[in-house]
Amino acid sequence: MDQNALTLFVEIVEAGNLSEAARRLRMSRANVSHRLGQFERELGQQLLRRTTRRIEPTEIGLRLYAHGCAIRNELQAASESVALGKSLQGRVRLSVPSGYGQLVMSDWLVEFKRAYPGIVLDVMFENRVEDLMREEVDIAVRVMSEPPQNLVARDMGPVHYVACASSAWAREHGMPAELGDLPHVPLITSAVHGRQLRVSAYLGEERHEVLLEPTLISENFLFLRKAVQASLGVGIVPDYVFTEELRNGEVVAALREWRLSIFGTHMYMLYMPGRHRTRAATTFIDYMLAKARETRDSAMSPVTAE
Structure with a gap:
C-alpha cells in the first residue's frame, strides 16, 4: 500500500x-x-x-x-x-477568546515563545468551538458553564463578571444599587447575536435572571473597555478586563455581593480526545495551565463597591 x-x-x-x-x-x-x-x-x-x-x-x-x-x-x-535533546520544535494552532486572549493570555504567550523559540505559535482570536472539530486548531480556550462532552476540557479557573463604570460616570450618575436597576442604566457588554441578552445572578444558592437591552454591544472586549473608560455607561464584563483599574479606583464596581454570569462561569482549555498530541502541544498545555493556576492562586481579594 x-x-x-x-x-x-x-x-x-x-x-x-x-x-x-x-x-x-x-x-x-x-x-x-x-x-x-x-x-x-x-x-x-x-x-x-x-x-x-x-x-x-x-x-x-x-x-x-x-x-x-x-x-x-x-x-x-x-x-x-x-x-530529544534538541531544542523543542513543532507547531501549535491555538484559538483564544478576544478579551481573555488579549488581556490575560498575551503575556503568557510571549513568555512561552521566549522559553520555546523553536515552537511555532499560530494564534487566532475568536470564539468558535467548531474549529476544533474540523482540525483548524489544536487547542481552544473558551468561557462556558459546561464544556462539550466530546472534548477534553481542562479547567483554567472561574470567570467573574462585574457591573462596573468609570469613577467619573459613577460620581455623576450613581451606580446600580439593586439587581433590578440594571435594565434602567446604559449598559455596555457583549451578547450572542440574535438572542435576548440574559444575565444570571447568584446570591448564595439563590439564582435570578435579568433581561437586558444594552446600548453598546460588541464581541471585542478591548472596545468595550474603552467605552467604559470613556464614561458611556455601565459595563458588564469579566473582572480581568479591569484588574488594575478596579484596584486603583479608576473603575468602580457595583452589586459585588452577586455573582454575575453571561456566557459561562469557567474558562476551559479544550482539545480533541484521542488525537495525537505532539511534545510541543503537550508542553504548551502544561505551561498555560500552570500560568492559569498561578494567576488564580495570587488573585486579589474582591474589590469593595463604592
Missing part, C-alpha cells in the same frame, strides 16, 4: 472536503481528486462518499482512516524521540 496515498487520504477525511484538503496540502484540487481516485482503484474499494458540501468515509474508509492515524501518530512519536 502506498504510504503517501494513505497520508493523503487521512488529510482528506480530516479536512472534510477536497478543496480544504488541497489548501492544507498546497496542491490543486484536481490533483488531490486524481490521487484519491488512483488510491481507490488500487484498493478496489470506495473509501469516501461525496456530497455537495462534504465527504464522508465509507465503512472500509473509516477502518483505513483509523490505521492511517495510528501510523501517522507513530511516525510523529518517532520523530520526536529523535529530536
Whole structure:
C-alpha cells in the first residue's frame, strides 16, 4: 500500500472536503481528486462518499482512516524521540477568546515563545468551538458553564463578571444599587447575536435572571473597555478586563455581593480526545495551565463597591 496515498487520504477525511484538503496540502484540487481516485482503484474499494458540501468515509474508509492515524501518530512519536535533546520544535494552532486572549493570555504567550523559540505559535482570536472539530486548531480556550462532552476540557479557573463604570460616570450618575436597576442604566457588554441578552445572578444558592437591552454591544472586549473608560455607561464584563483599574479606583464596581454570569462561569482549555498530541502541544498545555493556576492562586481579594 502506498504510504503517501494513505497520508493523503487521512488529510482528506480530516479536512472534510477536497478543496480544504488541497489548501492544507498546497496542491490543486484536481490533483488531490486524481490521487484519491488512483488510491481507490488500487484498493478496489470506495473509501469516501461525496456530497455537495462534504465527504464522508465509507465503512472500509473509516477502518483505513483509523490505521492511517495510528501510523501517522507513530511516525510523529518517532520523530520526536529523535529530536530529544534538541531544542523543542513543532507547531501549535491555538484559538483564544478576544478579551481573555488579549488581556490575560498575551503575556503568557510571549513568555512561552521566549522559553520555546523553536515552537511555532499560530494564534487566532475568536470564539468558535467548531474549529476544533474540523482540525483548524489544536487547542481552544473558551468561557462556558459546561464544556462539550466530546472534548477534553481542562479547567483554567472561574470567570467573574462585574457591573462596573468609570469613577467619573459613577460620581455623576450613581451606580446600580439593586439587581433590578440594571435594565434602567446604559449598559455596555457583549451578547450572542440574535438572542435576548440574559444575565444570571447568584446570591448564595439563590439564582435570578435579568433581561437586558444594552446600548453598546460588541464581541471585542478591548472596545468595550474603552467605552467604559470613556464614561458611556455601565459595563458588564469579566473582572480581568479591569484588574488594575478596579484596584486603583479608576473603575468602580457595583452589586459585588452577586455573582454575575453571561456566557459561562469557567474558562476551559479544550482539545480533541484521542488525537495525537505532539511534545510541543503537550508542553504548551502544561505551561498555560500552570500560568492559569498561578494567576488564580495570587488573585486579589474582591474589590469593595463604592
